[in-house]
Amino acid sequence: xxxxxxxxxxxxxxxxxxxxxxxxxxxxxxxxxxxxxxxxxxxxxxxxxxxxxxxxxxxxxxxxxxxxxxxxxxxxxxxxxxxxxxxxxxxxxxxxxxxxxxxxxxxxxxxxxxxxxxxxxxxxxxxxxxxxxxxxxxxxxxxxxxxxxxxxxxxxxxxxxxxxxxxxxxxxxxxxxxxxxxxxxxxxxxxxxxxxxxxxxxxxxxxxxxxxxxxxxxxxxxxxxxxxxxxxxxxxxxxxxxxxxxxxxx
Numbered sequence: 748x749x750x751x752x753x754x755x756x757x758x759x760x761x762x763x764x765x766x767x768x769x770x771x772x773x774x775x776x777x778x779x780x781x782x783x784x785x786x787x788x789x790x791x792x793x794x795x796x797x798x799x800x801x802x803x804x805x806x807x808x809x810x811x812x813x814x815x816x817x818x819x820x821x822x823x824x825x826x827x828x829x830x831x832x833x834x835x836x837x838x839x840x841x842x843x844x845x846x847x848x849x850x851x852x853x854x855x856x857x858x859x860x861x862x863x864x865x866x867x868x869x870x871x872x873x874x875x876x877x878x879x880x881x882x883x884x885x886x887x888x889x890x891x892x893x894x895x896x897x898x899x900x901x902x903x904x905x906x907x908x909x910x911x912x913x914x915x916x917x918x919x920x921x922x923x924x925x926x927x928x929x930x931x932x933x934x935x936x937x938x939x940x941x942x943x944x945x946x947x948x949x950x951x952x953x954x955x956x957x958x959x960x961x962x963x964x965x966x967x968x969x970x971x972x973x974x975x976x977x978x979x980x981x982x983x984x985x986x987x988x989x990x991x992x993x994x995x996x997x
Contacts, residue, residue, distance in 0.1 A: 781812035782813070788807060790923055794917065802818045811832070813901055819935055819939065823893065824888055829921075837914040856899045858899045858933070860895075874910075902931060903927040
């Protein structure tokens with residue numbers, strides 16, 4: 748079954764659900780603790796069931812924000828907000844009943860605990876007969892925990908849209924075509940956290956191995972001593988035999 752693309756625009760969810768006041772207040776609450784910026788990048792959005800045939804390039808604006816300062820071991824909450832992206836769905840697949848929007852941020856720097864962190868949100872209510880988009884992009888928030896001091900920089904990454912219809916699920920991944928620059932930076936202070944994993948201890952076989960090796964030289968010495976002792980005994984018997992032989996002749 749063929750698919751079509753639906754275009755998402757920031758704020759459409761608030762208009763269709765009548766939640767303009769609630770959603771409009773969300774950025775103000777974040778403004779007190781988060782600092783960031785936005786930039787527009789060229790993305791390729793591809794249907795994961797047929798990426799070779801169902802894909803489209805487009806410009807997507809992405810906003811990323813995070814607290815300016817944090818401490819080692821402290822959970823850092825960040826916000827990522829894509830605007831005006833596309834996703835695929837079945838043309839005759841029926842009404843979209845549910846959806847999930849996920850956005851990655853690329854982490855780098857001395858304090859980055861991983862290469863990426865992900866934020867996700869569920870669709871708010873039904874998509875409607877025309878499959879209007881009901882994602883609240885301002886609710887995309889995720890967390891990561893630095894384990895070392897230094898800076899953590901955040902940049903835009905992949906955007907994933909999963910929608911469910913009666914025909915089945917559809918997954919669209921929008922990936923930046925080139926590099927993305929830093930949109931937010933967190934300065935992390937404190938002492939590095941100790942490695943919780945620790946180095947694995949020696950196994951029982953490894954512990955037994957040194958003992959076996961230390962026993963080997965005494966065993967070899969015992970064998971050598973037994974051989975030498977046996978030769979001495981034989982030599983003594985031969986010497987006694989020769990003495991008796993010469994004594995009898997004399």
